[in-house]
Amino acid sequence: MTDAAITIRALNKHFGDYHALRDIDLGVRQGETLVICGPSGSGKSTLIRCINGLEAYSSGVVEVLGLQVGDNTQILDRVRKRVGMVFQNFNLFPHMTVLENCVLPQIRALGRERGAARLEAMAQLTAMHVETHAGKYPDQISGGQQQRVALARALCLKPEIMLFDEPTSALDPEMISEVLDVIQDLARADMTIVCVTHEMGFARAVADRVILMAEGRIVEEGTPDQIFTNPQHPITRDFIGAIHS
Amino acid sequence: MAETMPDTLIGAMAPPVIRSGPAAWLRKHFFATWYDAVFSVLFAVLIVWVLQALLQWTVIDAIWRVENRDLCTREAGACWAVIESRGRLILFGLYPFDEQWRSTLACLAIIVTIALSCLPAFWSFKRLPALWIAGFGIFVLLMRGGFAGLPLVTSEQWGGLSLTLFIFSGVVVIGMPLAVLFALARRSSLPVIAKSFGFFIDIVRSLPLLALLFAAAVVVPLLLPDALAGNKLMRVVVAFAIFFAAYQAEIIRAGLQSIPNGQGEAAVALGMPYWSRVIDILLPQAFRNTLPSTINQAVITFKETSIVTIIGFFEVMASGNAAIGNGEWGNQYVEVYVFLALIYFVFVFGLSRYGAWLEQRMRLGHD
Numbered sequence: 001m002t003d004a005a006i007t008i009r010a011l012n013k014h015f016g017d018y019h020a021l022r023d024i025d026l027g028v029r030q031g032e033t034l035v036i037c038g039p040s041g042s043g044k045s046t047l048i049r050c051i052n053g054l055e056a057y058s059s060g061v062v063e064v065l066g067l068q069v070g071d072n073t074q075i076l077d078r079v080r081k082r083v084g085m086v087f088q089n090f091n092l093f094p095h096m097t098v099l100e101n102c103v104l105p106q107i108r109a110l111g112r113e114r115g116a117a118r119l120e121a122m123a124q125l126t127a128m129h130v131e132t133h134a135g136k137y138p139d140q141i142s143g144g145q146q147q148r149v150a151l152a153r154a155l156c157l158k159p160e161i162m163l164f165d166e167p168t169s170a171l172d173p174e175m176i177s178e179v180l181d182v183i184q185d186l187a188r189a190d191m192t193i194v195c196v197t198h199e200m201g202f203a204r205a206v207a208d209r210v211i212l213m214a215e216g217r218i219v220e221e222g223t224p225d226q227i228f229t230n231p232q233h234p235i236t237r238d239f240i241g242a243i244h245s
Numbered sequence: 246m247a248e249t250m251p252d253t254l255i256g257a258m259a260p261p262v263i264r265s266g267p268a269a270w271l272r273k274h275f276f277a278t279w280y281d282a283v284f285s286v287l288f289a290v291l292i293v294w295v296l297q298a299l300l301q302w303t304v305i306d307a308i309w310r311v312e313n314r315d316l317c318t319r320e321a322g323a324c325w326a327v328i329e330s331r332g333r334l335i336l337f338g339l340y341p342f343d344e345q346w347r348s349t350l351a352c353l354a355i356i357v358t359i360a361l362s363c364l365p366a367f368w369s370f371k372r373l374p375a376l377w378i379a380g381f382g383i384f385v386l387l388m389r390g391g392f393a394g395l396p397l398v399t400s401e402q403w404g405g406l407s408l409t410l411f412i413f414s415g416v417v418v419i420g421m422p423l424a425v426l427f428a429l430a431r432r433s434s435l436p437v438i439a440k441s442f443g444f445f446i447d448i449v450r451s452l453p454l455l456a457l458l459f460a461a462a463v464v465v466p467l468l469l470p471d472a473l474a475g476n477k478l479m480r481v482v483v484a485f486a487i488f489f490a491a492y493q494a495e496i497i498r499a500g501l502q503s504i505p506n507g508q509g510e511a512a513v514a515l516g517m518p519y520w521s522r523v524i525d526i527l528l529p530q531a532f533r534n535t536l537p538s539t540i541n542q543a544v545i546t547f548k549e550t551s552i553v554t555i556i557g558f559f560e561v562m563a564s565g566n567a568a569i570g571n572g573e574w575g576n577q578y579v580e581v582y583v584f585l586a587l588i589y590f591v592f593v594f595g596l597s598r599y600g601a602w603l604e605q606r607m608r609l610g611h612d
Contacts, residue, residue, distance in 0.1 A: 052514055054510055054513060054514060077516055077518075080513065080514060080515070080516040081516040083514075084514070084515075085511075085514040087507055087510070087511060087514075089505075089507050091505075091507035091508060091510065091511035092511075093508065093511075093512075093525075093526055094530070095529050095530055095533065095607075104517075104525060105512075105515040105516070105517055108515075108516075108517045108518060108521040108525065109515055109516035109517050109518075110516075150511075153515070154514075154515070157515065157516065
């Protein structure tokens, strides 16, 4: 297990009386692409948000890149600088240009010089094919473009792990592939990826492993082929049937 | 096909005529119906009559020079001679006559400082404080004197427009950072801090401003040693600033609440420290969302500065009252109040226009 990027053991999370995560055990290897799917309310987002400490958990162990994710804010800071995250609603800063969205976090989180940060930002925006929009504000570009800017913004910090929380769910259908394509490139370049998504084509193409969650538990785990063509658990069968139709 | 065609075609109609030009515009807006026409004519007559009367009073029948003051009667027009005679009292209050050039310069220094801090080029955490320290420094040095041959004028003798502007800008400059602090504290995740600041804000808001200023002027020196109590003007400005901050804090809090959670979460996930999340991400959006209420608060505060007259400061309103108070110009109070209204109007209207400009600018997406 020397190449473990993320290790989760006996993780539990309560929202008041609601038991959101129940005894989750999960390991993610360096360079692995893991897709999490499951019906809404199954705890997928809560799980992924426990990995970078956006959500505090009730009991268990979350270890990321050898660091214990817990209450210690200094360790949390170190984790967050090494783990990037992309959200369903992009969450770009609306009062800053696309370029400044990418530059400012580098300055504030890593203490980078503005000049170096600009170079890095332009390089990442170019890799995401949105460099021509650098001077625009987020509300002046399309959803697909905004999500690629959000990805560029995260990649500017040179993360070792990328978390995606339903990155295409807020997009118009014709823009989904332009975002999935760049995530796919990232997966092929051996980035460690944890992605919550229902895009089965994407999962088949890039996922090393798929886990399916229901009611706060991991109910099935396997290769994309196993999960999507030969699901074992009744909940999995219902869910796969539902997103196929 | 042919048999389904009607025998005769409907005659072509003329295309709708688009009427334009001043006559069409007038017709559409003022004379579209007979009652529109009646009201239009009635109000046009009324407006012309009022304007003519106003012009007659303010300009045509007005008496401008003090030499002609005998002509100032109830039947005559405005007696602007009172402004010529008492203008300096209104503008400078009790400030020593021979030193009033200093008050003028100090006033200009504050106006320039306010104007500069309205420019986005000065909106940084180094420039804005530097600008205000310089602005207030020049103001106090000029007003107070006591060096390089300038006679000492203590703050009890300060007055008029420069005092009004000093109090207003002091209240906003001290009150705005306090308001941000109060708002952040009230949203703190530590219940003790959140609750106690919430309680403090509620207490300050439930006290009348007048009571607060009285306490600052009269009660505080009884409680604190002289060294800590400072001078009366300082105490009054700080108390007024706390009052301003209690209201402004709630405006900022509303602005913070209107920002989606995802903004803060994205900044957290990017590893940005707390101060940066507040200063770079949350506050700019909170201020942008609440700009109209913030300008509103500033306008109210500008007009409320006249309340300090109660505790013995001769700001511009009190000086105006003093100008008509001694009987010599007692009949010309209307003219003096019109003059005062004009002064307030210039500053408050300027504030409103500035707010409108900021909103426009932010809507375009620039920051």
